[in-house]
Amino acid sequence: MSVEPIIRDALIFGCLLSLLSIGLTLTYLITKVPNFSHGSIATIGTYVTLSSGEILGASPYAFIPLAFLLGAVTSLILYYSAIKPLIRRGAGLVSLMVATIAFELALIAALNMYADYVTKTFKIASRDFILRKYDFQILGEPGVFVTSPAIAVLLVVLLHIFLTKTKFGVAMRAAIEDQALAGVLGINIRRVYVVSWFLSGGLAGLAGAMLGLWFQADPGYGSRVLVSIFAASVVGGLLNIYGAILGGLLVGLSEILGTNWLGMAFGTWILPYKPVIPLIAMVVTLLFAPKGITGVKWRSLRFRWKA
Amino acid sequence: MVDVSLILLFVIDLVAVFAAYLIVTVSLNLEFGYTGIPNFGKVLPFAAGAFAAGSFPGRLLAELSGLPRGIEAYASNEILATCVREFAFRKPQVLTYLNYVEDNVVVTTCLTKLLQSSPLLSISVLLLTLLVAAAVGATLGYVSSYPAIRLREDYLAMTLLAMAELVSVVGYNYPEIVGGTLGVSLPDPYAWVGGERRFLLATVALAVMALITFFYMERVSLSPFGRVMKAVRDGELASEALGKDVVRLRQKVLIIASALAGIGGALWAFYLGGVISTGYDRVTWTFWPWVMVIIGGAANNLGVVLGTGIFVTSRKLIDFYKFALEPYLPFSVVWVDRLALGILLIFMLIVRPEGILAEKPRTAMKKEKILSIMRRAKTKP
Numbered sequence: 001m002s003v004e005p006i007i008r009d010a011l012i013f014g015c016l017l018s019l020l021s022i023g024l025t026l027t028y029l030i031t032k033v034p035n036f037s038h039g040s041i042a043t044i045g046t047y048v049t050l051s052s053g054e055i056l057g058a059s060p061y062a063f064i065p066l067a068f069l070l071g072a073v074t075s076l077i078l079y080y081s082a083i084k085p086l087i088r089r090g091a092g093l094v095s096l097m098v099a100t101i102a103f104e105l106a107l108i109a110a111l112n113m114y115a116d117y118v119t120k121t122f123k124i125a126s127r128d129f130i131l132r133k134y135d136f137q138i139l140g141e142p143g144v145f146v147t148s149p150a151i152a153v154l155l156v157v158l159l160h161i162f163l164t165k166t167k168f169g170v171a172m173r174a175a176i177e178d179q180a181l182a183g184v185l186g187i188n189i190r191r192v193y194v195v196s197w198f199l200s201g202g203l204a205g206l207a208g209a210m211l212g213l214w215f216q217a218d219p220g221y222g223s224r225v226l227v228s229i230f231a232a233s234v235v236g237g238l239l240n241i242y243g244a245i246l247g248g249l250l251v252g253l254s255e256i257l258g259t260n261w262l263g264m265a266f267g268t269w270i271l272p273y274k275p276v277i278p279l280i281a282m283v284v285t286l287l288f289a290p291k292g293i294t295g296v297k298w299r300s301l302r303f304r305w306k307a
Numbered sequence: 308m309v310d311v312s313l314i315l316l317f318v319i320d321l322v323a324v325f326a327a328y329l330i331v332t333v334s335l336n337l338e339f340g341y342t343g344i345p346n347f348g349k350v351l352p353f354a355a356g357a358f359a360a361g362s363f364p365g366r367l368l369a370e371l372s373g374l375p376r377g378i379e380a381y382a383s384n385e386i387l388a389t390c391v392r393e394f395a396f397r398k399p400q401v402l403t404y405l406n407y408v409e410d411n412v413v414v415t416t417c418l419t420k421l422l423q424s425s426p427l428l429s430i431s432v433l434l435l436t437l438l439v440a441a442a443v444g445a446t447l448g449y450v451s452s453y454p455a456i457r458l459r460e461d462y463l464a465m466t467l468l469a470m471a472e473l474v475s476v477v478g479y480n481y482p483e484i485v486g487g488t489l490g491v492s493l494p495d496p497y498a499w500v501g502g503e504r505r506f507l508l509a510t511v512a513l514a515v516m517a518l519i520t521f522f523y524m525e526r527v528s529l530s531p532f533g534r535v536m537k538a539v540r541d542g543e544l545a546s547e548a549l550g551k552d553v554v555r556l557r558q559k560v561l562i563i564a565s566a567l568a569g570i571g572g573a574l575w576a577f578y579l580g581g582v583i584s585t586g587y588d589r590v591t592w593t594f595w596p597w598v599m600v601i602i603g604g605a606a607n608n609l610g611v612v613l614g615t616g617i618f619v620t621s622r623k624l625i626d627f628y629k630f631a632l633e634p635y636l637p638f639s640v641v642w643v644d645r646l647a648l649g650i651l652l653i654f655m656l657i658v659r660p661e662g663i664l665a666e667k668p669r670t671a672m673k674k675e676k677i678l679s680i681m682r683r684a685k686t687k688p
Binding site: 028032033034036081082085086089091092093094095097098099101102103104105106107108109110112113114115116117120121223224226227230231234272273275276278279282283286287290 | 339343345347454455457458459460461462464465466468469470472473476477479480589590594597598601637638639641642643644645646648649650652653656657660
C-alpha cells in the first residue's frame with residue numbers, strides 16, 4: 001500500500017517547518033528579535049546534503065550532524081558579529097532586524113558562491129536540484145517520509161526534557177520569563193543567549209538538510225521558506241516552543257494540502273499561488289488572535305458560548 | 308564623438324537610477340527614519356506602481372481607440388489602422404482581435420505611434436497613470452500593514468515582508484497583469500520628443516519627481532505632523548498618553564510614502580519602457596534602499612540623498628568594472644558584491660548607526676525669524 005504523494009509532501013514539510021519554527025521562536029523568546037536569516041541558515045543544511053550526496057557519494061544521513069553543526073556555527077557567527085555588539089550598544093529592535101537581514105544578504109551570497117564553485121569544480125548541478133535518489137527506502141516509502149517525523153518527534157521530546165528536567169533548561173526558561181530577575185539569581189544570561197542561538201541554528205541546519213532530501217532547492221530556497229516560518233511562528237504565537245510546533249504543523253500541512261485541495265476544486269492555475277496560504281494564516285492570526293493559537297483562552301471562549 | 312555620447316548615456320542612466328532610488332529611499336526615510344516603521348516590504352508599492360504602469364495605460368488607450376474590437380472600430384484613425392495593417396502581413400488575425408498581453412508588441416508599437424503624434428495625449432496619459440499608480444501604492448501600503456499596524460514593530464516587519472513576497476508571486480504567475488514570465492512593454496509617453504531624446508525626457512521626469520519628493524519630505528518633516536512622527540518614534544507610549552493616535556499616524560505615513568513609491572515605480576517602468584515581474588525583488592528594491600538610508604543617515608533627508616548617491620555610483624562603477632575580475636574567480640562577481648554589502652551594513656550598524664550625516668535637531672523656521680517673534684512677544688505689554 002502506498003501513501004498518497006501529497007500526504008507525503010505535507011507531512012515532511014509540516015514536520016520540518018515545525019523544527020524551523022521552534023528555532024525561530026527560541027531566539028525570539030530570548031533576544032526578542034525575529035531572525036530574518038533563519039531560512040537561509042537552513043539552506044546551509046540543504047547544501048551539506050547536496051555535497052555529501054553528489055560529491056562524496058555518501059548517505060546524506062551520515063552528514064546530518066555536520067549540517068546541524070554548520071547551522072549552529074553560522075547562527076553563532078550572527079550572534080557574536082551582530083546581535084551581541086548591537087545589544088551592548090543599546091540598539092533598537094529595528095536595527096537588530098536590519099542586522100539579521102544584512103546577514104541573510106551575505107549568507108545568500110556565500111551560498112551562491114559555494115553553488116558556483118561546486119558547479120565549476122565538480123561539474124554537478126547546484127541549482128534547482130532534487131536529491132531524492134540519495135535517500136533510502138522503507139517498505140517502498142522514501143526514508144525521509146519516516147525519518148523527518150521521527151526526528152521531529154525525537155527532538156521535540158529531547159527539547160522538552162532539556163527545558164523541564166535539566167538545571168540549565170530550567171534556568172533558560174527563567175531567563176526567558178524575566179532576564180533581569182534571572183540574572184540577579186545568578187543565572188548566566190549570556191550563556192542562555194549563546195545556547196539558544198546555537199540550538200536555533202542547529203535545528204535550522206538539520207531541517208534544511210532533510211528538506212533537501214525531498215524538495216527541489218536552490219540558494220534562495222530558505223529565503224522563500226522564511227515566509228512560511230514566520231507564518232508558522234506567528235500562528236504559534238511566538239510565545240512558547242509548543243506553540244511553534246503546533247504552528248509549524250498547521251501551516252506546513254495547510255500550505256501543501258490546502259493548495260492541492262484548492263487546485264482540485266478550482267483548477268491547476270491556482271497551484272503557483274502556494275505562498276499565499278501561509279500569508280493568509282498569518283494575517284488571520286494577527287487579526288483575530290495576535291497572541292497565536294496558544295495565546296487564545298479556549299476555556300473562556302467555550303464559557304462564552306454556553307452563556 | 309562616439310565616446311561623448313557614450314559618456315552622456317552613462318550619465319543619463321546614472322541620474323535616472325539615482326532619481327528612482329531617491330524616491331524610494333526618501334519615502335522609506337519618512338517611514339523608518341522619522342516614524343520608526345520597519346518597512347521591509349518597500350518593494351511592494353514600488354512594484355505595484357510599475358505594474359500599474361504596465362497594465363493600465365496600454366489597456367485604457369487600446370480600449371478607447373477600439374483596438375480589441377477589430378479594424379472597423381478604428382479604421383478612421385489613420386495612424387493606428389496603417390500600423391496594425393503592417394503587422395497583419397505576418398499575423399492576419401490582429402485585424403479582428405487584439406489582446407493586450409498576447410499581442411503586446413502590436414498594441415504597444417501602434418499606441419506609441421499614436422502617442423508620438425500627440426504630446427498632449429502623451430502627457431495626460433502619463434499624469435493619469437501616475438495618479439493610478441499613487442492610488443494603487445497607497446491602497447497597498449494601507450492594506451499590507453493593516454493586520455499588524457497595532458502590534459509591535461517586529462510583527463509589522465514580518466507582515467510587510469511577507470506581503471511584499473505576495474506581489475511578486477502574483478505578478479509572476481498571473482500574466483493578465485504584466486505578462487507574467489515574459490513581461491510587457493509599455494506605450495511610450497515620451498516618444499513625441501523623438502528618438503534617443505526620450506531617455507533624456509524620462510530621466511528628467513524621474514529627476515523632477517525625486518526633487519518634488521525630497522522637498523515635500525523636507526516640509527513634512529519640519530511640520531507639526533513631522534514632530535508627532537518623531538515623538539511616536541522616540542516615545543510611543545508618551546505620545547499616546549498625550550492624545551496622539553499612533554495607529555492612525557503610522558497608517559498615514561505608510562499611505563503617503565507608498566503613494567510616492569508607487570509613482571516612482573511607474574516612472575521607472577516608463578523609463579525602462581517595459582515591466583517584468585522578476586525585476587522587482589526583495590534585494591534590489593527593499594534591501595538596497597535600506598542600505599542607502601542607513602549608510603547615509605536615517606531621519607536626515609540630505610544624508611539619505613548622500614547615501615543613495617554613494618550607493619548608486621559605486622554600484623554603477625562595480626557593474627562597469629566587474630568583468631575585469633570575473634576570470635580570476637570561481638564564482639560570479641555579483642555574489643562578492645552582495646557579500647560585501649551585507650557585511651558593510653552590519654559594520655555600519657555597529658560602528659556608526661546614525662549614518663554619515665546624523666540626525667540633527669532642526670527648527671521649523673529660520674533662527675532669526677523665531678528670535679524676532681520672541682522679541683516682538685517680549686516688547687508687547
